[in-house]
Amino acid sequence: MSTRDLFTFSNSHFRIGVGITAAILIVTAIAGFIVLPFAQPWVQFANVWDAICSAAGVPQRAPSVTTPEQSKRLSEVVLTSRTLARPSQEAIGRGATLAQRCAICHGPTGISRADSPNLAGQYAAVIYKELHDFRSGARTNAVMSPFAVNLTDDEIADLSNYYAYLPRLPAYHPTPQLPKPNIVIYGAPIRGIAPCGACHGSLDNKTGSPWLEGQSEAYMKAQLQAFASGERRNDISQQMRNIARAMTPQEIEQAAAYYASQPPDVVKAVD
Amino acid sequence: MLVNRKLILAHFWLAFAVFGFALTLGAWQMFIRSPIGTWLSNPELYYRSLTAHGTVMGYVFPTLVAMGFGYAISESALEQRLVGVRWAWTGFWLIVAGSIMALIPIALGRASVLYTFYPPLIGNVFYYLGVVLVVVGSWIWVALMSVNLRVWRKAHPGAPVPLAMFANVAGSYLWAWTAVGAALELLLQIIPVAAGLKATIDAGLARIFFSWTLHAIVYFWLMPTYIAYYTIVPRAIGGRVYSDSMARISFILFLVVAMPIGMHHTFADPMVGAGFKFIHSAFTALVALPTLLTVFTICASVEIAARLRGGRGMFGWIKALPWDNPMMLALAFSFVMLGFGGAGGLINMSYQLDASIHNTQWITGHFHLIFGGAIVIMYFAIAYDLWPHLTGRELIDLRLIRTQLWLWFIGMIVTTFPWHWVGILGMPRRMAYFDFGDPAIAPQALSVTFSAIGGFILLASGIMFIVILARGMRAPLADAGPYRFALAVHQPATVPVALNTHALWVALMIALTLTNYGYPILNLALSSGTSVPAVYVGAQ
Numbered sequence: 001m002s003t004r005d006l007f008t009f010s011n012s013h014f015r016i017g018v019g020i021t022a023a024i025l026i027v028t029a030i031a032g033f034i035v036l037p038f039a040q041p042w043v044q045f046a047n048v049w050d051a052i053c054s055a056a057g058v059p060q061r062a063p064s065v066t067t068p069e070q071s072k073r074l075s076e077v078v079l080t081s082r083t084l085a086r087p088s089q090e091a092i093g094r095g096a097t098l099a100q101r102c103a104i105c106h107g108p109t110g111i112s113r114a115d116s117p118n119l120a121g122q123y124a125a126v127i128y129k130e131l132h133d134f135r136s137g138a139r140t141n142a143v144m145s146p147f148a149v150n151l152t153d154d155e156i157a158d159l160s161n162y163y164a165y166l167p168r169l170p171a172y173h174p175t176p177q178l179p180k181p182n183i184v185i186y187g188a189p190i191r192g193i194a195p196c197g198a199c200h201g202s203l204d205n206k207t208g209s210p211w212l213e214g215q216s217e218a219y220m221k222a223q224l225q226a227f228a229s230g231e232r233r234n235d236i237s238q239q240m241r242n243i244a245r246a247m248t249p250q251e252i253e254q255a256a257a258y259y260a261s262q263p264p265d266v267v268k269a270v271d
Numbered sequence: 272m273l274v275n276r277k278l279i280l281a282h283f284w285l286a287f288a289v290f291g292f293a294l295t296l297g298a299w300q301m302f303i304r305s306p307i308g309t310w311l312s313n314p315e316l317y318y319r320s321l322t323a324h325g326t327v328m329g330y331v332f333p334t335l336v337a338m339g340f341g342y343a344i345s346e347s348a349l350e351q352r353l354v355g356v357r358w359a360w361t362g363f364w365l366i367v368a369g370s371i372m373a374l375i376p377i378a379l380g381r382a383s384v385l386y387t388f389y390p391p392l393i394g395n396v397f398y399y400l401g402v403v404l405v406v407v408g409s410w411i412w413v414a415l416m417s418v419n420l421r422v423w424r425k426a427h428p429g430a431p432v433p434l435a436m437f438a439n440v441a442g443s444y445l446w447a448w449t450a451v452g453a454a455l456e457l458l459l460q461i462i463p464v465a466a467g468l469k470a471t472i473d474a475g476l477a478r479i480f481f482s483w484t485l486h487a488i489v490y491f492w493l494m495p496t497y498i499a500y501y502t503i504v505p506r507a508i509g510g511r512v513y514s515d516s517m518a519r520i521s522f523i524l525f526l527v528v529a530m531p532i533g534m535h536h537t538f539a540d541p542m543v544g545a546g547f548k549f550i551h552s553a554f555t556a557l558v559a560l561p562t563l564l565t566v567f568t569i570c571a572s573v574e575i576a577a578r579l580r581g582g583r584g585m586f587g588w589i590k591a592l593p594w595d596n597p598m599m600l601a602l603a604f605s606f607v608m609l610g611f612g613g614a615g616g617l618i619n620m621s622y623q624l625d626a627s628i629h630n631t632q633w634i635t636g637h638f639h640l641i642f643g644g645a646i647v648i649m650y651f652a653i654a655y656d657l658w659p660h661l662t663g664r665e666l667i668d669l670r671l672i673r674t675q676l677w678l679w680f681i682g683m684i685v686t687t688f689p690w691h692w693v694g695i696l697g698m699p700r701r702m703a704y705f706d707f708g709d710p711a712i713a714p715q716a717l718s719v720t721f722s723a724i725g726g727f728i729l730l731a732s733g734i735m736f737i738v739i740l741a742r743g744m745r746a747p748l749a750d751a752g753p754y755r756f757a758l759a760v761h762q763p764a765t766v767p768v769a770l771n772t773h774a775l776w777v778a779l780m781i782a783l784t785l786t787n788y789g790y791p792i793l794n795l796a797l798s799s800g801t802s803v804p805a806v807y808v809g810a811q
Contacts, residue, residue, distance in 0.1 A: 006768050006775055013769030021527065021779050024557070025550070025786060032549030056790060057544025059798060080470030080804045185312045189702075190709040195314075204315045207810050 075138040075234040077129045079208065084124045087161035095162025098155055101147065110166045115216040121168030121264065126210040128160040130234075139234040168264040171214040178261045181254040183247065191246040196255050202262070208236075217260035224252045272350050273343060273754055276661045278359055282339030283654060283661075285363075286332050287737055289370065293327035294733040296320045301686070301726035306707040306716040308723070314703035318383040321701070323374060325386030328642075330405050331370050333492040336650050337446070338362070338412040340495045341439050343657055345416060347754040348433040348502075349423040355415045362415075365408030373401025381809055385701070387485070388461060390477040393805045396465035399457050406450050413443040431766040434515055435502040435756045438522045442494030444777050445487060445526055448784070452483025452533070464805045471802040475542035476795040482533035483788060490529035490558075492642055496605065496649035497521070500569050503656055506757035507598035510576025515759035516770065517568045523776040524561035528554055530780050531787035535620045539629050542801075543791050548622060550787055555620035562613060566606065573602070575760065597672045601652035604680040608644035612637060615691060630701075633694025636687040643729070644683040648676065651736055658743050659751035666743045675739060678732035686725030689718035 009015055037043065037051035045051040053060070099110075102119070106112050110120025119127060133139040134148035135156070151159070182188075184202055187195035197203035201211040212220065226232035227244035235241055244252070273279070300320055302308045311317070346353050353359065375397065376382040382394030420432065420440050432440075456477050463469045501518045505511055512518060534551035537543050574588055582588025593599050615637045618624045628634065655672055659665050666672065693715045698705070707716040769775055795801055 006772065007778075011769065013767055014775060017527075017769065017775055017779060021783065024553070025783070028550045028553040029546070031553075032546040036545070036549060052546070055544050055546025055549075057542065057547065057794060059794070078804060081467060081807060081810070082470050180312075186310065186704065186706065189704060189706045190711050197312075198314055203313050207806060 072233060073137045075129070075133050075236055076136060077132045079125055079129065084128060084157060084160060084164075087124075087157075087165075091158045092162050092165045094155075095158035095160070095165075098159050099162055102159075105143065109169060110163055111169050111171055112216065115218045117210075117215055117219060118171055118264070119163040120166035122163055122210055123205075124160040124164035125208055126160075127163050128156060129208065131156045131159065133234040139232060168214075170263055171216075171260075176261065177263070178258050181251070181258050183251040183255050184258055188246070188251075193243050193246050196259075200259070202259075211264070212259040213262035214264040215259060217256045220256040220259060221252060224256065228252075272352075273346050273660055274352050275342060275346065275356055275359070278353070278356065278363070279339045279343050279657075280661050281363055282335045282342070283657075283740075285367065286335035286339065287654070287740065289327045289335075290332045291733055291737050293324045293332065294730055296324045297328075298726040298730040300324065301723040304702070304704055305719045305723035307720055310704055315380055315383060317703035318385065319377060319380050322383050322385050323377045326373060326377065326402070327370075329386045329488070330402060331366065333495075333642075333646075333650075334405065334409045334446075335366065336653070337442060337491065337495050338409060340498070340653055340657075341412060341416055341443065343661075343754070344435045344439045344498070344756075345419045347660075348435040348439075348756055349419065351419070351423055351426070353415070354419050354422050358411050359415055362408040362411030365404050365411070369401045369404025369406075369408060371401070372404060373398050376401075383808055387481060388456070388477070390456075390461055390464075390472045390474045391803050391805045392808060393461065393465050393472070394808045396462060399462050399465055403454070403457055403462075406454060410447060410450070413447040416440050416443040429765070431763045432771055433756065434512070434518055434759070435498055437519060437771070438494065438498045438501065441522045441526050441773055441776070442491060442498070444773055445494070445529060445780070446491040448777075448780060449484050449487035449491060449530060452480045452485075455483075456480035470805060472805050473795060473802045475540065475801060476792065478537055478540060479534070479543065479788070479791055479795065482536045483530075483784070484533070485536050486533040486555075487529045489638070489642065490525050492646050494525070495653060496646045497525075497565060499649045499653050499656075500565060500602065500605075501572075502756040503653065504569065504598055504602050504757070505572040505576065506755060507656060508573065508576045508593050508596055509579060510572050510574075510757070512757050512759040513568050513571035513575065515761065515763050516766075517564055518759075519766070519770045521561040521564045521568070523770070523773070524564070525558075526773065526776040527779045527783065528557045528560070531783035532558060532620075534787075534791070535622075535625070538622055538625045542795060547787065547791055552620055552622050554783075554787070556617075559613065559617065562609070566609075569602070569606075572757075573599075595669070595673070597655055597669060597676060598652055600673055600676050601648050604676060605645045605648050605652075608640055608648070608680070608683060612641035612645055616641065628694050630699060631694035632690045632698045632700050635700045636690030636694060639690070640683060640687040644680075644687065648679055648683075651676065651679065654736075654740060657754070658740060659749065660754045662744055662746075663748055663750065664743055664746040665749040665751070666739065667746055668739070668742070671735065671739055675732050675735040678728055678735065682725050682728030682732055684725070685728060686722050689722040689725075693718050693722075 005011055007014060033052045033055040034048060037045060037055050043054075045054065099106075105114050105116040106119050110122075111118050130139065131148050131151060134141065134144045135151055137145070180197070180202060183193070184196045187193040187198070195203060196212075199206040199209035201213055205211055223232065224244045224247065227235065227240045228247065230241060233241065247255075300317060303311055303317065342353055342359060345351075373382075376395035377398060379395075382398035384392045384394040384398070388399075416439060420436060423436075424430075424432070460472055460477050460480070464472050501512055501521075532551050532555040534543055534548055535555050538548055538552075573592065574582075576593075577588035577591040580591045580593070582591030615633070618628065619634065619637060655666060694700075696715055698712070698715060698719075705712060705715075705719070707713055707719070
């Protein structure tokens with residue numbers, strides 16, 4: 001027999017090989033798409049076709065149930081690699097003009113004397129997200145919310161790029177540098193807490209997380225407590241709320257005190 | 272007739288050099304997150320190391336072994352000079368270039384995405400381009416294996432293709448097709464995002480593409496081992512292959528059923544329908560068939576050797592086996608690890624049982640036992656068997672070789688058994704740090720410590736292996752004669768076309784891929800709103 005006759009039904013190997021394969025496929029398909037779906041008494045199917053579609057993973061519209069009204073808005077910021085890519089000098093200049101109204105709290109050089117966050121050299125993505133959240137109401141603050149309400153998308157981007165452009169300077173409230181507490185370096189794996197330092201600096205910095213070195217101790221403590229109580233809720237998927245809720249009051253103190261004592265020049269320059 | 276020895280030696284040396292490097296990283300990883308190491312306080316370094324370990328052990332090392340062994344088989348089994356030597360060197364240098372290109376971003380911490388890529392996590396584009404170059408280099412080998420077989424067929428019309436070459440080409444076709452999944456994921460999805468041309472990625476679709484590659488790649492890693500079982504071991508211990516046809520059937524079964532089963536890696540993923548998960552689960556069960564056929568055939572072949580050496584009785588013949596022969600030892604160790612690993616694999620492939628061990632250290636234990644254990648120990652055996660023919664020098668110190676194999680076997684058991692155990696207890700995989708001071712997991716500290724000690728036994732064995740091969744390059748010259756493969760009890764005079772060619776089985780492999788992957792892929796590819804923003808490693 002030549003190779004040409006291989007793919008013919010007169011060839012018993014072809015018949016058996018294809019036959020057995022097809023039979024197994026058909027039997028498993030019947031079991032997987034018809035028998036097993038109906039074997040689940042807790043799932044109701046209208047007909048066989050409905051069961052097949054379900055087992056195949058055809059996207060289905062969820063039955064129209066009224067979703068509970070969200071009492072508070074959630075963050076809707078979407079950040080892609082293009083959102084804040086390569087700001088022009090003009091954009092940074094516009095940001096500088098806009099930033100004059102922020103200087104009263106955040107300082108003329110982006111360094112606060114008022115226990116507000118230091119913004120000089122903060123990642124653009126962080127400022128971008130917080131301003132959006134203040135504007136949408138996902139995050140509220142008696143002072144910040146009125147400032148943010150009237151900002152346009154472009155103004156928010158320009159402000160973010162301006163502050164990211166400013167050099168990182170030491171803060172006005174220097175304290176002796178403290179050793180790294182466990183919560184910053186190890187986290188608490190059993191309670192599901194990743195090390196603070198894995199995202200916020202000291203170990204590594206991750207997209208969307210602010211670096212914290214030299215920030216106000218009182219501010220950081222207040223934010224952790226607000227996350228823990230659920231008063232602040234603009235963190236995506238409850239990332240920070242889950243962590244803050246599991247932290248002990250002592251750990252909150254330690255983390256805030258540690259980061260406040262660090263000079264901002266130790267921030268790892270990754271970008 | 273081994274003519275292009277330099278080519279084959281280059282593949283083996285590069286393979287074992289990168290293996291030694293990745294093995295060292297592996298041992299360090301085991302140590303650093305065990306209770307006996309002090310936590311280095313930086314998870315990023317751990318994942319950097321893990322990415323390098325996985326990329327080298329998964330893509331570079333086994334591919335180079337399969338290629339080098341494939342060239343050796345082509346020349347010695349077909350008894351013809353390799354056609355396309357320049358192309359073969361091109362493939363080799365592509366792998367060298369690709370490996371360097373991939374390892375630089377990993378070393379800089381710009382590609383800590385692990386070898387399974389994990390989109391939407393996106394690393395530096397050169398990491399992925401490096402992996403692509405490695406795959407392209409290996410595809411040159413696939414083409415050369417096919418061409419060489421074709422040239423031989425022309426000169427020997429209708430003659431049975433030697434078993435080693437038949438299996439080797441089956442392995443190369445399996446690799447060619449299974450690599451397509453990861454290639455599609457890289458070229459269509461990840462690289463455009465890594466290069467900045469797109470900012471979002473369909474992570475669910477990417478996982479399906481990767482599962483296309485991820486399971487059958489294991490059978491590609493396995494091919495040299497199975498070829499060694501059938502065509503080297505019986506000859507080395509003085510026996511014969513029990514059945515040539517059974518061997519061919521095993522290899523074609525691997526071609527057909529190794530491919531359409533990868534979705535048992537995505538049992539916990541919501542984007543695949545339960546029906547497809549069931550089909551993949553059922554086909555995964557079928558993959559046990561060629562392995563069981565192989566275990567039967569090889570045990571029978573080994574029994575032939577024992578009886579020829581005067582073994583008697585129902586089990587008494589086992590004593591008569593040449594246990595001081597490293598090949599016999601490697602085979603026995605490989606079978607024991609294949610047995611335990613295979614039993615664990617049956618649990619992984621069961622939709623329901625998988626739920627209890629999914630993403631735990633059980634999985635890490637499983638694939639180290641199968642790949643690092645059953646498969647790699649036969650890579651050692653292949654190297655030991657081929658070395659005298661490649662170097663023209665004898666490997667003298669058999670005692671050292673046996674010690675090395677024993678250490679690898681013991682090390683792998685000590686490493687992976689506790690891993691399985693803590694997996695059942697629920698310890699997750701891919702974690703950089705465990706707080707063993709916490710009462711909740713303190714009882715696992717002892718198992719993890721044993722596991723880490725096993726890692727160092729493996730490292731010691733790996734170093735011995737490289738030392739043995741290096742010493743073999745300087746041993747006194749000795750003619751090892753032509754390289755031969757085992758003969759069957761009934762050496763085939765003619766073989767049915769279906770068992771002498773691959774076309775039918777390749778067609779079935781592709782057909783089953785279409786039936787088992789077609790709809791899930793199209794479903795996600797054509798749906799809108801399934802993409803998420805990419806997360807760039809090291810971006811702010």
